[in-house]
Amino acid sequence: MIEINGIKRPFHFRSDSIGDKSVIHQMFLSKDYDVLKRWAQGKSLIDYYEKQTREFKVLIVDLGANIGASTVFFSLSYPKSHVYCVEPESTNWHLQCLNTKGLDCTNYLGAISHHDGTVSLYDPGRSDYGFMTTKDGDPDTNRIGDVPTISMNSILNSIEATDKIPFILKIDIEGAESELFQEDCGWLVKFPCIIIELHDWMLPFKGSSKNFLTAVARSDFDVIYHGENIFLFNANILNKLENLSID
Numbered sequence: 481m482i483e484i485n486g487i488k489r490p491f492h493f494r495s496d497s498i499g500d501k502s503v504i505h506q507m508f509l510s511k512d513y514d515v516l517k518r519w520a521q522g523k524s525l526i527d528y529y530e531k532q533t534r535e536f537k538v539l540i541v542d543l544g545a546n547i548g549a550s551t552v553f554f555s556l557s558y559p560k561s562h563v564y565c566v567e568p569e570s571t572n573w574h575l576q577c578l579n580t581k582g583l584d585c586t587n588y589l590g591a592i593s594h595h596d597g598t599v600s601l602y603d604p605g606r607s608d609y610g611f612m613t614t615k616d617g618d619p620d621t622n623r624i625g626d627v628p629t630i631s632m633n634s635i636l637n638s639i640e641a642t643d644k645i646p647f648i649l650k651i652d653i654e655g656a657e658s659e660l661f662q663e664d665c666g667w668l669v670k671f672p673c674i675i676i677e678l679h680d681w682m683l684p685f686k687g688s689s690k691n692f693l694t695a696v697a698r699s700d701f702d703v704i705y706h707g708e709n710i711f712l713f714n715a716n717i718l719n720k721l722e723n724l725s726i727d
Contacts, residue, residue, distance in 0.1 A: 482508045484556040492578050499609035507549035521702050521713035525673050533560035538647035543592045546572050548579035555583040562644050566592045568601050568627045569611045586640045593629035594663040601627050612654045632667040651676040655683045661691035669699050674712040
């Protein structure tokens with residue numbers, strides 16, 4: 481049983497999974513994402529949420545949703561939201577569906593990428609939160625199989641998202657940020673807040689964060705580091721709240 485904002489929900493996980501226990505600790509004990517009120521930018525984000533949700537629901541995109549801990553956190557923290565979740569590993573995805581039952585969310589079984597298509601899923605041996613969609617490692621021993629991919633543009637144009645206001649984009653995709661940001665990233669500036677974990681520490685000298693850093697450098701974001709995550713706040717949106725519009 482977990483509790484967020486006074487709401488209690490059952491939460492299912494594998495008792496023998498190091499990855500599941502780590503994710504639960506990060507989301508519900510360490511509260512890695514429950515830090516926005518510490519910063520002026522975070523307070524502006526909450527003001528943005530409160531103003532937008534007078535008329536609309538907001539959209540939260542959870543890339544690398546795993547077993548649903550982050551989705552549950554976002555859904556209960558921002559109840560006037562729809563969370564679009566992307567998770568490529570099927571067992572994790574089934575737990576994600578179980579843990580988010582009754583919440584306003586979409587659970588997509590597949591991987592995020594810069595295009596719609598397919599990609600190979602690998603298990604590098606980093607427990608249940610470390611599956612990768614890169615070709616790092618020996619495909620003969622680590623490859624699980626192919627999974628479908630979906631692009632950010634396809635998510636934003638989906639029937640679940642088109643009437644929502646982009647709000648938070650969370651990215652924890654085990655090095656696949658290199659592929660996600662390798663082409664047109666115009667969708668990036670639609671979100672007032674982006675939360676990302678980069679994985680250069682895990683993939684030395686592979687340049688997995690290069691495309692992300694290039695994309696961010698073209699835009700006007702405040703950048704705050706907290707733990708293993710980077711929080712980016714879109715100044716063009718949050719510093720101009722008096723100009724809010726659905727567009």
